[in-house]
Amino acid sequence: MRRTTLKELGESIERKKAELGYSGQDYVVRNSGQYRTESKRALLRNIEAAAAERGEEPPFKANY
Template identity: 75%
Template sequence: MTLEQLSDSIDRKKAELGYSGTDYVARNSGKYRTQSKRDLLRNIAEAAAARGEKPKFDANY
């Protein structure tokens, strides 16, 4: 398989899953995150909110 064929295959699979472009993020439930990672994500979200901003990513914690 060439890189071009691989790229085409990945693009087809993304289309089947409803993703488009390069600005998607695979869904992650956060079910297996460590408590320290949950705390970090929460702190990032709270710091962004304090600045009146939205975090650059959505996180499940």
């Protein structure tokens, strides 16, 4: 069994991300929301509405 240090693992992940053309931390594909339950969709709408009432952007971008 080959042992891998966390440093080696991190370097390996960074190499793979570079090979795939990803950079930084903003590379995760956004969830489409296709399989969300109606209660989760309602929760996200309420969070967005509450932020809008305060004149703020919600802390996330949600597809629902």
